[in-house]
Amino acid sequence: MPRTLTINGQEVSAGNEQTILEAARDANIRIPTLCHLDGLTDVGACRMCLVEVVGSNKLLPACTTRVQEGMEVHTDTERLRAYRRQIIELLFAERNHVCAVCVANGHCELQNLGIAVGMDHVRYDYLFPRLGVDLSHERFGMDHNRCILCTRCVRACDQLEGAHTIDVLGRGARSLIVRDMNVPWGESTTCTSCGKCVMACPTGALFKQGSTVAEMVHDVEKLAFLRAARERKVWNV
Amino acid sequence: MNLEELNATATNERLAQAKKNHHLHVCVGTACQALNSEQIAKALQTALRQQGRNGEAEVKCVGCPGLCSLGPLVEVASRVNGGPTQPANESPADANHRTAVLYQFVKPEDAEEIIAHLGGEPVKRLETPLDQPFFTRQTKVVLENCGKVDPERIEDYIAVGGYQALLKVLTEMTPQQVIDEITRSGLRGRGGAGFPTGLKWGTVAKADPNRYPTNVPEGIQSRKFVICNGDEGDPGAFMDRSVMEGDPHRILEGMAIAAYAVGANHGFIYVRAEYPLAVKRLRTAIRQAQRAGLLGNAIGGTAFSFNVEIRLGAGAFVCGEETALMASIEGGRGTPRPRPPFPAESGLWGCPTLINNVETLANVPPIILKGAEWFAGIGTEKSKGTKVFALTGQVKNTGLIEVPMGISLREIVFDIGGGIPDGKEFKAVQTGGPSGGCIPAQFLDMPVDYESLAKVGSIMGSGGMIVMDDSTDMIEVARFFMEFCMDESCGKCIPCRAGTVQMHRILTKIQEGKATTRDLQILEGLCDLVKHTSLCGLGQSAPNPVISTLRYFRDEYLSKVKPG
Numbered sequence: 119m120p121r122t123l124t125i126n127g128q129e130v131s132a133g134n135e136q137t138i139l140e141a142a143r144d145a146n147i148r149i150p151t152l153c154h155l156d157g158l159t160d161v162g163a164c165r166m167c168l169v170e171v172v173g174s175n176k177l178l179p180a181c182t183t184r185v186q187e188g189m190e191v192h193t194d195t196e197r198l199r200a201y202r203r204q205i206i207e208l209l210f211a212e213r214n215h216v217c218a219v220c221v222a223n224g225h226c227e228l229q230n231l232g233i234a235v236g237m238d239h240v241r242y243d244y245l246f247p248r249l250g251v252d253l254s255h256e257r258f259g260m261d262h263n264r265c266i267l268c269t270r271c272v273r274a275c276d277q278l279e280g281a282h283t284i285d286v287l288g289r290g291a292r293s294l295i296v297r298d299m300n301v302p303w304g305e306s307t308t309c310t311s312c313g314k315c316v317m318a319c320p321t322g323a324l325f326k327q328g329s330t331v332a333e334m335v336h337d338v339e340k341l342a343f344l345r346a347a348r349e350r351k352v353w354n355v
Numbered sequence: 356m357n358l359e360e361l362n363a364t365a366t367n368e369r370l371a372q373a374k375k376n377h378h379l380h381v382c383v384g385t386a387c388q389a390l391n392s393e394q395i396a397k398a399l400q401t402a403l404r405q406q407g408r409n410g411e412a413e414v415k416c417v418g419c420p421g422l423c424s425l426g427p428l429v430e431v432a433s434r435v436n437g438g439p440t441q442p443a444n445e446s447p448a449d450a451n452h453r454t455a456v457l458y459q460f461v462k463p464e465d466a467e468e469i470i471a472h473l474g475g476e477p478v479k480r481l482e483t484p485l486d487q488p489f490f491t492r493q494t495k496v497v498l499e500n501c502g503k504v505d506p507e508r509i510e511d512y513i514a515v516g517g518y519q520a521l522l523k524v525l526t527e528m529t530p531q532q533v534i535d536e537i538t539r540s541g542l543r544g545r546g547g548a549g550f551p552t553g554l555k556w557g558t559v560a561k562a563d564p565n566r567y568p569t570n571v572p573e574g575i576q577s578r579k580f581v582i583c584n585g586d587e588g589d590p591g592a593f594m595d596r597s598v599m600e601g602d603p604h605r606i607l608e609g610m611a612i613a614a615y616a617v618g619a620n621h622g623f624i625y626v627r628a629e630y631p632l633a634v635k636r637l638r639t640a641i642r643q644a645q646r647a648g649l650l651g652n653a654i655g656g657t658a659f660s661f662n663v664e665i666r667l668g669a670g671a672f673v674c675g676e677e678t679a680l681m682a683s684i685e686g687g688r689g690t691p692r693p694r695p696p697f698p699a700e701s702g703l704w705g706c707p708t709l710i711n712n713v714e715t716l717a718n719v720p721p722i723i724l725k726g727a728e729w730f731a732g733i734g735t736e737k738s739k740g741t742k743v744f745a746l747t748g749q750v751k752n753t754g755l756i757e758v759p760m761g762i763s764l765r766e767i768v769f770d771i772g773g774g775i776p777d778g779k780e781f782k783a784v785q786t787g788g789p790s791g792g793c794i795p796a797q798f799l800d801m802p803v804d805y806e807s808l809a810k811v812g813s814i815m816g817s818g819g820m821i822v823m824d825d826s827t828d829m830i831e832v833a834r835f836f837m838e839f840c841m842d843e844s845c846g847k848c849i850p851c852r853a854g855t856v857q858m859h860r861i862l863t864k865i866q867e868g869k870a871t872t873r874d875l876q877i878l879e880g881l882c883d884l885v886k887h888t889s890l891c892g893l894g895q896s897a898p899n900p901v902i903s904t905l906r907y908f909r910d911e912y913l914s915k916v917k918p919g
Contacts, residue, residue: 162693163847164617165888177887204884208853241877242857267846286688286846289671291856293846 123189131152135149138180138191139167139248149193150202150231153268154181155318156342159276166202166231166269168195177201203235211242212291213249214263215321221334228266230323254304257327258316260295267293271315278344283308284315295323317341356648357656358522361513368514377412377473380430380502384419384600385593385632391463392427398466399429400603408472415511418601421493422753425459425483430502433474459483488770494733494759495743497717501601501755506636509643511824512604518649520723521608524615525657528723534560537719539727541739544713546675547787547803548815548892549738551566555556555709558699559617559630562707564808567696569705577621581614582684582705582710585626585633586668586675590839592819593741595713597755599626599633602717603640607650607663609716612723614661621659627668627678637665640904672789672843674893676704677710679845680862690845691891712817714743734760738804742815748785748822751776758803765799768822783907787816789836789843790896792903812903814896829908830915833900836861840897851894854885865912871919875912879905880891 120131125138125147132141142149152164159187162179169180172190179195192198209215209228222310249262269286272295276282283306289298297306316324317337325334346352372378381387381396394415403409420428432455459536465481472478495501505511512518524533538553564578570583571578582605587595599606610622626634641663644650652660667682673679674689681703683689704710718740722730731739738760744767747753751773758767767775775781783793792813794801801807805815815909822864823832841855861878864870882898882905889895905912 161847162890163849165848165850165890169755170890179693183695201884201888203886204880205849208849208857211857212853226533243854243860266849288846289673290841290844290846290852293852 121187121189123185123187123191125151125191126193130321132185134185136185138171138178138183138185141185142180142191142193147193149180150179150234150337152227152231152266153270155270155274155320155338158270158273158318159343161269161273164266165205168198170198185233197333199235202231203237204236206231206235207240207242209266210237210240211244211322212224213245213247213265220264220322220330221325221329221331222264222336223332225332225335226322227320238320248254252303253327254302255306255309255311255327256304257311258313259325259327260303261323262294262326263323264321265295266321267295268320269295270318270320271295271324274314274318274341278341279310279312279314281308281312283310313339314344358519358526358607359439359654361518361522364510365513365516367803368510370515372413375411375413376434378432379414379469380417380420380501381414382418382426382428382596383416384423385630385656386419386423387426387428388632389572389600390427392461393686394463395429395461395466397426398463399470402466402470406467408470408473412473415505416507417503418501418506419597419755420457421498421755421757422457422483422489422752424752425754427461428502429458429461429469431456431458431469431473431477455485457483457485462766489754489756489773492762492766492771493757494741495757496721496730496733497598497714497743498601498755498757498914500605501538501597501795502839504602505602506603507608509604509640509647509649512602515606516724517720518608518644521611521649521718522655524612524723525655525659530560530616530618532763533612534725536727537616537722540722540730541734541737542623542715542718542722542730543738543805544712545714545718545742545817547790547809549815552711555711556613556616558620558697559707559709562700564706567701567705571704571706572819575621577619578706579617579619580706580708581610581617581619581622581704582677582680582708583610583622583624583673583713583716584677584680584710585624585630585713586680587630587713587789587817588627588672588675588843589798589817589819590748590822590836591745592788592817594755594818596630596633597715597745598717598743599630600636603633604634604644605717605720606637606713607640607644609711609719610663611650611654611661612719613709613711613716617707619709620660620662622663623666623684623703624663625666625668625674625684627674628670634665634667636693641665657874671845672839673845673891673893676893679891680710680747681708690847691889691893712865714818735804737806738815741805742818744818744820746772746820746822748820749775749779749824749827750822760804761802763800764794767803767820770797772822775822777824779826781822782827783823784823785813785821785832785900786819786824787814787896788819789817789839790814790892790899791819792899793823793832793907794903795907807810812899812906814899829904829911830862830865833904834859834866836900837862837897840893844897848888848894850885851889851891851897854881854889854894855897857881858885858898864899864917868915868917870916872913877915894917 160181162182167180168177170192456477542552543549607701679691
C-alpha cells in the first residue's frame with residue numbers, strides 16, 4: 119500500500135518499503151549522501167543524509183529510515199545544512215585530501231559535497247596523518263590518505279563480488295581499510311581483481327594504476343546495474 | 356529439580372549451616388582478592404583446625420560486601436544463643452546479621468587471633484563498626500546476597516531462597532502475568548537509559564520471529580533470545596562485575612524468568628574479558644544450574660527449556676551498545692547499526708531479542724517473590740527500586756553501595772561516602788561515566804533519579820559515581836573522558852570518529868594555554884554536532900562531560916583561553 123508523506127512541504131507518495139531517501143529521489147528532492155551507494159545495503163554511517171522528521175526528537179538517516187503515512191520530513195533546514203558542512207569539514211581535516219594532486223579531482227563525491235555545502239575553509243585543525251599508499255596490486259592502487267572510511271568498497275566486495283577480501287582494521291580514527299589479514303593488496307589470496315571496490319569508491323582512495331590527476335572516474339552506476347540485473351533480472355537501468 | 360526438591364535442598368543446606376555457630380565470610384571479590392584474601396581464607400581454615408574449632412565455625416568465600424577501601428574484609432557472623440536450630444522462616448543471612456563483626460585490612464597473619472576471639476570479644480584493632488552510615492543508609496535488593504553467599508556453591512544460593520522465583524514463575528504464572536508483574540513494579544533498565552523493563556519484555560513477547568529475515572546458526576533451536584549485558588566499561592564502574600562475581604546464580608535466575616516471559620529458549624551473557632573472575636564464576640554457576648536441572652531442558656520438571664552461553668568481549672567499550680554487542684556475539688565486527696529495527700523486533704541473527712543489563716536482571720527474582728507492590732514502594736514516583744553505585748574518587752569510603760532511588764547526592768557523598776578526605780571541599784560528582792556529566796555542589800540536595808539527573812545535564816548511567824574535590828581541574832576531567840571516547844569510538848560514523856578527535860585536540864590546546872575564545876566556540880559547535888548526529892549512544896553522549904563542565908565551570912575554561 120502506498121504511503122503519503124510530505125518532504126519539505128511537498129506531498130510525496132512512496133511505496134511502504136521505501137526509505138525516505140528513495141522517496142525523496144523519486145520526487146526529485148536531493149538529499150546529500152556519502153556512504154550510500156545504489157546496489158549496496160545501507161549502513162547509515164556518514165550522517166550526511168540526516169533529516170528532521172516532525173514528532174521525532176532525533177535526526178534520522180534518510181537512507182535507513184522507512185517512510186510512514188503522514189510523515190513530515192525536512193531535508194534542508196538551516197540546522198541540517200550547518201551539520202552537513204561540519205561533517206564535510208571534519209572529513210577534510212581528518213586525512214590528506216589535497217584535491218589539486220588527486221586522481222579523482224573533478225570526479226570526487228567528497229569534493230562535490232564540499233562545494234555543495236559551501237565549504238570555503240576548514241575550521242578544524244588539519245591532522246595530516248602519515249598514511250601509506252598501497253601499489254602492490256598490478257592493476258589497482260589504494261591511497262589511505264584519501265579514504266573516508268565509508269566502507270562502500272567493503273560492502274561491494276562482500277555483497278556484489280562475494281569475496282569479502284576487504285574489511286576494516288582497528289577502530290576510531292585509527293581505522294584502516296585492509297585486505298585479508300592486513301596484507302598488501304597484491305598479496306591477497308582472496309582478491310579476484312574484479313575492480314568493484316574501485317568502482318564503489320567516492321574519492322581518490324581507490325584508483326586504477328596509471329591514472330594521473332583528474333583522470334580517475336569511478337564507474338559507480340555499474341554496481342547498481344549488477345545488483346538489479348542479478349536480483350530483479352532488469353537489464354536496462 | 357522441582358519445587359519440592361528445591362525446598363529440600365534449601366532446608367538441608369540451612370540445617371548444615373545452622374550446625375555452625377560462627378560463619379566467617381571472607382570477601383573474594385576482585386579488589387579483596389588482589390589483596391590476598393584467598394590466603395586469608397586458607398589461614399583462617401588452618402587456624403580453625405589448629406585450635407580445634409572447625410566443628411563450630413566455617414569459613415566461606417563470598418562476594419563483595421561493598422566497603423572496598425577497607426579491604427580485605429572478613430565478616431564474622433555468630434549466633435547469640437548458639438543453638439543448632441534456626442527459625443524456619445529466617446534465612447541464615449538474617450540470623451547471621453544479629454551479631455556480626457566486620458574486620459578491616461585483614462592479613463593472613465591475623466587469622467589465629469581472629470579465630471581465638473570467636474565467641475568472645477572481637478579483635479578491637481581490626482574491627483570496623485557495622486552501624487556506620489555506610490551500612491545503615493543502604494537498601495540492599497540487588498546486592499542482598501553479595502557478601503553473604505558463596506558464589507561458587509548453588510546450594511548456598513538455594514538456601515537463601517534462590518531459584519524459588521523461577522519455579523514460582525514456571526509453575527504458577529503465565530508469561531503475560533510475569534510481564535504484568537514486572538510492568539507494575541515500575542522497574543526501569545539499569546544500563547543507563549532507564550527504559551521501562553516491562554514494556555521491553557512485552558514488546559519482545561509480542562514480536563513475530565518471522566517478520567524479519569533470520570539467520571540463526573545450526574544447533575540453536577530458539578527463535579527469540581535473551582541477552583544479559585555485562586560489558587560494563589565506564590571508567591570507575593564495577594557494579595555489574597561485583598554482582599556477577601558475588602551472586603552469579605541470581606543473574607541466571609533473572610535471565611531464565613525473562614526467557615520464560617518473552618518465549619526465548621536460548622540466552623547469552625556478554626561479559627568483558629577483563630573480568631576473568633566474573634567469567635569463571637558465571638561458568639561455574641551455569642554448570643551447577645544445568646546439573647541441578649534449573650537450566651537446560653525441562654526446567655523444574657516443566658516443559659520450559661532455556662540454555663545459557665557466555666560470550667567474551669574483546670575489549671571494545673562500544674560493544675556495551677546493544678546493536679554492537681549483538682554484532683559481536685554473531686562474530687562480526689563490534690559496530691552499532693541504526694535503529695529501528697530495534698533488537699526487540701530484529702536483534703540477534705534477525706530474531707526478536709531481549710537485552711537487559713546485569714543489574715536489571717538481578718532485580719527480577721525479588722520482584723517475583725516479594726511482589727511488584729513491594730518493589731514499587733521503594734524509590735520515587737518515576738524511578739522505582741534501588742540503584743547500585745560504584746562510589747569512587749575523592750571520598751572517604753569508596754566501594755559498592757546500593758541506595759533507594761530518590762536519595763540525595765549529599766546523603767551518598769557525605770553520609771554513606773563519609774565526605775571528602777584531607778579537609779578538602781566537595782567540588783562535583785561525575786555520574787554516568789564518559790556518557791554522563793559533572794554535577795556541581797549546588798545540586799547536592801537533588802534526588803538521584805533518572806529525570807533529575809537528566810535535568811542537570813548528566814545521566815543515571817550504569818552507576819559509576821566519581822566524587823571530586825576542590826583540587827580537581829574540571830577541564831582535565833572533560834579531557835580524560837574525551838580521550839576515552841576518542842579511543843573507544845568504533846569509527847563507523849564520521850561525527851563520533853572525527854569529532855571526538857577534534858574535541859580532544861581543542862581541550863588539549865586549552866590545557867596547554869594555546870586556545871582562544873574562537874576554539875571554545877568551535878568546541879561548543881562540535882558538542883552540538885556530535886551529540887545530535889552520531890549513530891549510537893557512545894557518540895551521542897560523548898560530549899556530555901564537556902557540555903556539563905562548560906555549563907557549570909565555564910570560568911575555568913575562560914581563565915585558560917586567550918581572546919581571539
